[in-house]
Amino acid sequence: MKKFFLVAMAILMTWQVWAFNDVWDNFYKESILELKNLWIISWVGDGNYMPRDSISRAEILKIIMNTANIDTWEPEISCFSDINLNDWQAKYACSAAELWITKWYEDGRFKPGWSVTALEAIAFATRAFDVDVEALGEWDEWYEKYQAYAHINNLMPIHSYSKDRFINRGQAADLINRMMQVSKWESVDYASVWCSISPDITSGSYNRIVSGLDRNYLLYVPPGMQAWKQTPLVIAFHGRTNSNTMVRDYMKLWGGSYGSQQSDFVVAYPAGMWPGPYSWSQYANIEFFDAIVSELTEKLCIDRDAIFTVGHSLGSYMSNKVSCQRWNVIRAMAWVASSGFNGDCSGPVASLITHLEWDPLASYAGGQWAYRLKSAQNYCSDNEINTQIGDIRSCVQKTSCTPWNTVLFCNDYDTYGNDRHSWPKNGGDDILDFFMDVDDFARR
Numbered sequence: 006m007k008k009f010f011l012v013a014m015a016i017l018m019t020w021q022v023w024a025f026n027d028v029w030d031n032f033y034k035e036s037i038l039e040l041k042n043l044w045i046i047s048w049v050g051d052g053n054y055m056p057r058d059s060i061s062r063a064e065i066l067k068i069i070m071n072t073a074n075i076d077t078w079e080p081e082i083s084c085f086s087d088i089n090l091n092d093w094q095a096k097y098a099c100s101a102a103e104l105w106i107t108k109w110y111e112d113g114r115f116k117p118g119w120s121v122t123a124l125e126a127i128a129f130a131t132r133a134f135d136v137d138v139e140a141l142g143e144w145d146e147w148y149e150k151y152q153a154y155a156h157i158n159n160l161m162p163i164h165s166y167s168k169d170r171f172i173n174r175g176q177a178a179d180l181i182n183r184m185m186q187v188s189k190w191e192s193v194d195y196a197s198v199w200c201s202i203s204p205d206i207t208s209g210s211y212n213r214i215v216s217g218l219d220r221n222y223l224l225y226v227p228p229g230m231q232a233w234k235q236t237p238l239v240i241a242f243h244g245r246t247n248s249n250t251m252v253r254d255y256m257k258l259w260g261g262s263y264g265s266q267q268s269d270f271v272v273a274y275p276a277g278m279w280p281g282p283y284s285w286s287q288y289a290n291i292e293f294f295d296a297i298v299s300e301l302t303e304k305l306c307i308d309r310d311a312i313f314t315v316g317h318s319l320g321s322y323m324s325n326k327v328s329c330q331r332w333n334v335i336r337a338m339a340w341v342a343s344s345g346f347n348g349d350c351s352g353p354v355a356s357l358i359t360h361l362e363w364d365p366l367a368s369y370a371g372g373q374w375a376y377r378l379k380s381a382q383n384y385c386s387d388n389e390i391n392t393q394i395g396d397i398r399s400c401v402q403k404t405s406c407t408p409w410n411t412v413l414f415c416n417d418y419d420t421y422g423n424d425r426h427s428w429p430k431n432g433g434d435d436i437l438d439f440f441m442d443v444d445d446f447a448r449r
Contacts, residue, residue, distance in 0.1 A: 025054040030292070030299040032309075032334050033175035035198050036182035045072050046178065056175030063094040063117035065126055065177050066101055072181050073133040073188075075104070085115035092117075106132040123166035124148040126177060127155045130184045152408075159193045160184055162310050164409035164447070165333050167384055170352050176333055195310035196235045197302035203232045205304040215296045216289040222297055223249050223274040225259045226305065228266060237311035237440065238301060239272045240294060240327070242320030245282045249274040252317060255421070257433035270437060271305060273297050277323075285323035294327050298334065313440045314338040317428055318367065322346060325375070328354040329382075337443045339436045342426050344371025345378040353383040353410040355447055357439050359397055359429065360416055366426040369416075376414040383410045390449065395435035402449065409447040413439075 025041065025048065028034045037054055040046045045068060049055045070077060080090060080099035088095050094117045101107040102115075106129060110116060121129075128151045131138055138150040148168060156163040160183045166172065172180070186193050199205070208226045212219055230236060243252035253259075253274045260267030275293055277283030284290075301307055312334055316324030321340030328338040332352030339357040342364055356379045360372030385406035392400045392413070399417035406412060418435075420427035429435065439446065 026052045028054055028056055028175075030295040031056045031175050032295070032298065032331075033179040034299070036179040037175060039182050040068070040072070040178050043072075045181075054174060056178070057173050059120040059171050060174045060177045061118050062107075062115065062121045062125065063098065065121050065181075066107060066129055067094075067097045068177070069126075069129050069133045069181055069184075070097055070101065070106070072185050075100070075106075075133060085109065085117075086113040088115055088117060101129075101133075104132075120171040121177070122168070123161060123170060123172045123176070124151060124168055126172055126180055127151045127161060130160070130180060131155075134184055134188045155180075158183075158187050159195060160187065162195075162336075164336065164355065164407070165352065167353050167407045173333075194235075195308055197305070197307040197309055199303055200235060200306035201232060204230050204306070206301070211300075213293070213296050213300065215293045218289060220293050220296075221249070221276045222293075223253050223276075224301075225253075225272040225274075227268040227271065229268070230271075230305070232306055235306055235308035235311075237270050237313065238298070238307050239270050239313045239315060239437070239440065240297060241272060241274050242285065242314065242316035242323040243274065243277065243283065244316075244318030244320050245284075247317075248283075249276045252320065255428055256315070256317070258315070258437060260433070267437065269441065271301065271307065273301065277320075283319070285319060285326070290323065291327065291330055294331065311336050311440075315340065315436055316343070317341045318343055318426065325356075325379075328356070337440055339439060340375075341428060341432065342367045342372070343375070344368065345375030347378060350382045353407040354379075355410045355443050356383070356412045357394070357436065358412070358414045359418065359432075360414075361418070361420070361425045362416060364425045372416075373414070376412065380406070380412045383407055383412055385412055392449075394439050396431045397429060397435045402446070404449050406447075409444060411443075411447040411449065413446070 028037050077096045077100040079096050083090055084099035084102050088098055098115050131151055138154045141150050141153050144150045155161045161180055183193050208224055210223050212221050243249050258272045277285050314324040314327050321343030324338050324340045325346040328335045329346055329350035332354050335354050337355035341359045358376050362369045380403055383406040385403035388404045389401045390404055392402050397415045397418045400413050400415035403412045418429040
């Protein structure tokens with residue numbers, strides 16, 4: 006254990022020497038820094054990597070081919086109608102075309118400056134590393150064999166993108182780093198990097214400086230959590246007038262509904278912006294979310310493919326907002342008594358929406374609108390079934406969405422004091438059950 010810790014610290018010190026300025030709270034930090042230390046990727050001005058920016062088809066092709074150690078050559082004639090011989094992209098695009106790593110569009114273009122989709126990136130990577138995806142059998146669509154390979158080998162979770170969505174530079178680095186590991190027959194999973202070290206943080210109250218502000222979050226760590234156990238993480242957001250202490254006490258995500266502590270989830274309760282009524286509208290709150298996830302995945306053994314958000318009232322707005330802007334991080338989200346976030350939703354996320362009719366503080370129509378909005382974002386069809394989750398009843402569920410990304414809307418559950426805006430009595434247990442079984446729900 007001591008030897009591993011010293012090696013880990015040496016790696017961390019190396020990263021600190023060669024780090025970019027803007028990756029320390031990025032979800033893909035380890036992969037970005039690994040490729041940086043191998044001199045495969047470099048700065049994008051001012052010492053930054055810009056991990057949340059889109060990446061072009063030409064740029065990702067260059068990175069993939071360099072990672073796979075593929076020889077390139079200067080073409081004698083132009084191979085694509087939109088690439089000149091003196092363009093830097095020419096040798097990569099033309100070499101890749103000759104090696105069948107990439108293909109022409111119908112009009113003869115490569116579209117080097119276009120943002121790359123997740124499926125295009127996966128196809129480039131598997132072809133460059135000479136993976137036999139044909140062994141997976143026959144598929145209806147060209148991309149399904151690549152999608153299946155990526156999911157089976159933990160290159161990119163199938164639920165984390167839709168077929169026409171772009172990936173960002175951080176995701177691209179993660180995909181390429183994972184592909185490199187798989188090509189070396191290394192085991193690849195979604196365990197956080199510190200899963201071989203004993204937990205370095207316990208239940209309590211913690212502060213973190215984010216965007217120059219001193220921010221607080223409360224933390225629940227299951228008793229006896231082991232270094233080897235990949236544990237899901239839930240981020241729970243409070244409402245406009247309730248503190249994170251209050252929401253911790255009444256959400257009971259630590260298992261209090263049944264009188265005992267649950268052992269399946271780590272739960273963090275961030276505090277919103279203050280003074281005045283709490284606010285979640287500032288971008289600094291998204292950065293705070295990033296910082297919490299980064300800190301906990303470095304100090305606990307977190308399953309990085311099982312990170313969830315939940316909120317009540319205004320906190321539901323934040324739960325939805327985070328799922329929209331960090332769709333690649335969030336496996337599923339839940340909210341109680343709010344309306345949707347009609348902002349930048351760049352990818353699908355499985356969702357549970359609960360809202361009672363005659364809610365005096367949040368419009369029931371807003372909850373219905375949120376259900377329609379999330380269904381559209383997840384590319385769901387009109388197909389629905391009736392279901393329930395524990396004591397959360399009268400639910401309708403979309404059954405045909407992007408892979409593993411269902412959406413549910415429920416409008417009947419018991420509350421404290423029969424308050425139509427209140428938290429469900431057994432909401433903590435029922436929502437954790439949804440998170441635990443989200444893959445089963447999504448396969449219906």
